[in-house]
Amino acid sequence: MILVTGGAGFIGANFVLDWLSANDEPVLNVDKLTYAGNLAxxxxxxxxxxxxxxxxxxxxxxxIDKLLAAHTPRAVVHFAAESHVDRSIDGPAAFVHTNVVGTFTLLEAVRAYWGKLPEAEKSAFRMLAVSTDEVFGSLGPQDPQFSETTPYAPNSPYSATKAASDHLVRAYHHTYGLPTLTTNCSNNYGPYHFPEKLIPLMITNALAGKSLPIYGDGQNVRDWLYVTDHCSAIRQVLERGTPGETYNVGGWNEKTNLEVVQTLCDLLDELKPKAEGSYREQITFIKDRPGHDRRYAIDAHKLERELGWRPVETFETGLKKTVQWYLDNQSWVNDVTSGEYRKWVGQHYA
Structure with missing residues (x-):
């Protein structure tokens, strides 16, 4: 059995579904079920x-101690985190609590559990922490991509708390010998994405006839990674990664936010055409958010070189699958975009 934290969130839930579709090893799914956790x-x-x-x-x-003792997992995959930059700007305390204190608490529990395992099980045990490329800060247009040796320079409360989490994971390996692994991924997209993030928000707003709000000039660049490709990378790192190492996971798809939204509009024009005009007509530009990083880009050569992983989906194929999924699963979307979430979106994207 493996233990997965945050397994009802976007990436965590996709990982659980992907894991159980690929093998028979059970999953113990631990999630607090905050606003972004969805058992549906x-x-x-x-x-x-x-x-x-x-x-x-x-x-x-x-x-956590009780769960570890009762289920004796052979590995822990740690997704649980507050993850939305805008929310971290408005309310950083929750990010410090979950991303820093939560990771520390989990590490302490796992260290105590791991230390009591029989030698063979102790040697085989792994703890993998899933992190973000945002810990590296912002790149200029001509700067080389983030590598595993890029110095940390987080620029938002979210990325600062994830950086702190990464440092704790590293310290527990070097100080206590805990067999940890860390992955730093680029922007994920795909099915079951909570509609506060760029791609699902744009799809939801477009279909509702609302404006498609883009921060600043729309030229902020991100590397986009289809979520099932990310899941396959995590499986590879968990199975074959070297304890104490970090691995960057990227999609090799650098796109400006404007390019992403325009491509989405073109796909919706094809798959769900409006009676008149194009969805592009709904694009609007709004005031940039504070400290908005200009460019992220991941160098994932280490993962390919050492573990043989490369993404399967291109941005075009992954985005088309994503748009089609949202068109086919409107009941899931409608269930998520109700109540307090709708108020929050109205407050921030009016």
């Missing part, structure tokens, strides 16, 4: 003996 994403696993869900906060040491 895991509806297909209802009744499955391979999926055990526990509604637990990773900051609850006693509860």
């Amino acid at each position: 994403t895991l509806k297909s696993l209802e009744g499955s003996e391979k999926h055990i869900f526990a509604r637990v906060d990773i900051c609850d040491r006693a509860a």
Whole structure:
């Protein structure tokens, strides 16, 4: 069995679904179910003996200790995190609590559990922490891509707390010998993405006839990674990665935010055409957010060189799958975009 934290969130839930579709090893899914955690994403696993869900906060040491003792996982994959930059600007305390205190609490629990394992199980055990390219800061147009040796320079409360989490994971390997692995990924997209992030927000707004708000001049660049490609990379690192190492996971798809939204509009024009005109007509530009990093770009050569991983999806194929999924799953989208979420979007993207 493996233990997955944050397995009801976007990337975590996709990983759980991907994992259980590929093998018979059970998953203990630990999630606090904050606003971005959605058990409806895991509806297909209802009744499955391979999926055990526990509604637990990773900051609850006693509860984590009990789960580790009861289920004896051979590995921990740590997704649980507050992840939206805009929310971190408005309310950084929650990010410090979950991303820093939560990771520390989890590490302490895992270290105690790992230290008591029989030698063979102790040697085989792994803890993989999933992180972000945002810890590296911002790149200029001609700067080389982020590598595993790029110095950390986080620019938002979100990225600063993820950097702190990464440093704790590294320290627990070097100080205590805990067999940790860290992955730093680029921007994920795909099915089950909470509609506050760029791609699902644009799809949802476009279909509702609302404006498509783009920060600043729309020229901020991100590298885009289809979520199932990310899941396959995590499986590879968990299985074959060297303890103490970090691995960058990228999609080799640098796109400006404006390019992303324009491509989305063109796909919607093809797959769900309006009665008149193009979805591009709904694009608007709004005031840039504070400290908005200009460019992220991932160099994923180490992962390819050492573990043989490359993404399967191009940006075009992945984005088309994503748009089609949202068109086919409007009930999931409507369930998510209700209540407090709608108020929050109105406040920030009016």
